[in-house]
Amino acid sequence: MSKITSLETSNSISDYEDEEQDTISVATSECSRNDQVILAEDGQQDQPNFGNIAVTNSTDIHFGNKTYYQGPVTIKQVLYANSKNSDSDGETAVNSNFASDNPGFVPDQFAAKVKVDGSDKVNVTETRQPKGTRWLQRFSRQHVLLITSLAVVLLMSLITLMVVLMNRHQSANNGLPPQYPKDSDEQDSGIPPDYPVDSVENSTLASEFRIISRKEWLADPPKPGVEVLKIPVPYVIIMHTASEPCSSEEVCKKMVKDVQEFHAEGRGWSDIGYSFLVGGDGNAYEGRGWYNVGAQVYGYNSACIGIAFIGIFGQVLPPLRQLNAARELIRIGLDLKVISPNYKLLTARQLQTTQSPGEALYKLVKTWDHWSPTP
Structure with a gap:
């Protein structure tokens, strides 16, 4: 892949067509015209060092590098693992909030581990839930409460039915029907x-x-x-x-x-x-x-x-x-x-x-x- 690198440094105040204010800037850019992939410079590289600069009668002034991308751009998110948290087998646990300081980064909730290949770049290995358990996610809380309520009602109905049947069986085996009040003790002995x-x-x-x-x-x-x-x-x-x-x-x-x-x-x-x-x-x-x-x-x-x-x-x-x-x-x-x-x-x-x-x-x-x- 061929790369064209250009470094533009300006120590003077330049005028732009759409701005009335003066700007002092130092910019750096790196692009690829073949595959249109832009790799951001490592944040650890040396920052430019400026001497004493005096600016008067100016606004909207920028000191430091600026990167300009020309053409369609594809940005890849690269995670850097902390080597202190590495396992013995070369795997490093990654917190689900890792790189959350990047507003454009959306962490994968199913990411469990990353593989460290010895360099600063880290390959993320995804571990997703099996498809057989995904149907549980489609049940809302209302569905769960409804199913639970129906189960409780069914259980109570079965218990009530068993109690009624047991009482009816006991009543059928009783010599004196419950609907009849006792006439006297002679009902039990048969002798008045x-x-x-x-x-x-x-x-x-x-x-x-x-x-x-x-x-x-x-x-x-x-x-x-x-x-x-x-x-x-x-x-x-x-x-x-x-x-x-x-x-x-x-x-x-x-x-x-x-x-x-x-x-x-x-x-x-x-x-x-x-x-x-x-x-x-x-x-x-x-x-x-x-x-x-x-x-x-x-x-x-x-x-x-x-x-x-x-x-x-x-x-x-x-x-x-x-x-x-x-x-x-x-x-x-x-x-x-x-x-x-x-x-x-x-x-x-x-x-x-x-x-x-x-x-x-x-x-x-x-x-x-x-x-x-x-x-």
Whole structure:
């Protein structure tokens, strides 16, 4: 590469076409006309030394060298490393702010090391992030917060679902459904407390009569929708199940279970409809109990305790122990103050179009205390 070097030195004041002031200057330039590459002179070279100079009546005066470039110019940035920071293998760490004093220099944020080849010039080696990780840079802070929020919501939803499923499973395995308030301790033991005996006929009955709890006859948990009964109620309503009768506890339990399935699945009710049932074995069976509204006689469910005789009694009467069980159940309701002392005893056929509890049983109930021909 051929070079043309010219040195122009002036110790006099020269006039320029576009300036009115006098200028004293010393300029140096070096250029290449072949490849048009200009190399700046080393800043360490000797600076020109001027003697005593006196300037009067002048402005905009420059002392020292000036470099003039003619034609297109390509400027290369050359970094000089400090040899004290060199590694043993000839590599020198470069600070990312190195040469930041040059306003035209933009440091590469991915530059990690430079190679020193023994001269003053330093070759910079770039180390950039792999392409596989660059997609992370495209995520803004809002995207990260959104993804984090969605993950938290999903986690909380899963935890809530697990808790609900566990509670539902526990409720299904519980003998006493949570929707039903406790009637009394007899729900757990199945044996009612002692009640005063009002006749010789019931003296034997008091020691044998039992209220079979829902847990004992394996009742299914009720569906949502069962309401709490407002007590005391003014009515006791007698009806029958219009099914086969039963005479043993084992058979009566199965009959009560069948009635619940028919009401809940066949008719779509929340639970078995009756408050209580009485069987031919002389026991009472808890349906919806003392404190929940039944599904027995439309228009009177929220104001009555319903007692259903297991069987159909159009031509024949229930056995005596089944009749006594119903009367004993009414007496317990009075003692618990669930049934009003001035209650009215009615049958289903008096309140709706039905033959329940059957002609034979209806005629007998009309002879009981508190029976009323009208509600």
